[in-house]
Amino acid sequence: MKRLPIISRLLILAVVIVVSIGVLLHWTRVQAPDSSHAPLELAAPPTGGDFTLDSAAGPVRLSDLRGQVVLIYFGYTSCPDICPTNLVYIANALRALQPAELERTRVLFISVDPERDDPSRLASYVGYFHPNILGLTGTPAQVAEVAKHYGAAYRRVDDTGSAMVYLIDHSAFTYVVDPSGRLVQTLGHASPPETILAAIRTAFGAEP
Structure with missing residues (x-):
């Protein structure tokens, strides 16, 4: 043979x-x-609200993004699975937008691990997913204050048996802010791109 x-x-x-x-x-x-790394539930009902945090390009204030639909997600760059899953779904939704819609849509990835996630590290991380995603951080007190307004829960969990030293358990919701700056929808963990896309377009439709 x-x-x-x-x-x-x-x-x-x-x-x-x-x-x-x-x-x-x-x-x-x-x-x-x-x-598996399971997400936490919300710490409180989200109310939304303005805030200022730091990006690699300088301070970013939510109110400066008026006229755009803004998605807000709390996570961290060392997250083993939950954050990458949600960011991939969000990025896929962004790619499905029309160019004019994409130009008016931003995603803010807020780190709940400010000890390790400086603005430069965040910029490198979110850049793997989509250019319309901005990585934001601040002092632990600043991050905690923003998280409180959006009901985001997170807690440090020691993992001394690995090089990571610790993980961050956190909630995994995506918050949709309409062009007027109002929180209009909260999407659950691993919402598919189609759901995210529909939420973005609904938020555009809510413009006065």
């Missing part, structure tokens, strides 16, 4: 390895569901 060329055999081996890794990851999730 004729043997397969070495390139074909290597491709088959690569496919087998990738499939095996996928099966292993799936098995690990099934066998250890408690190891």
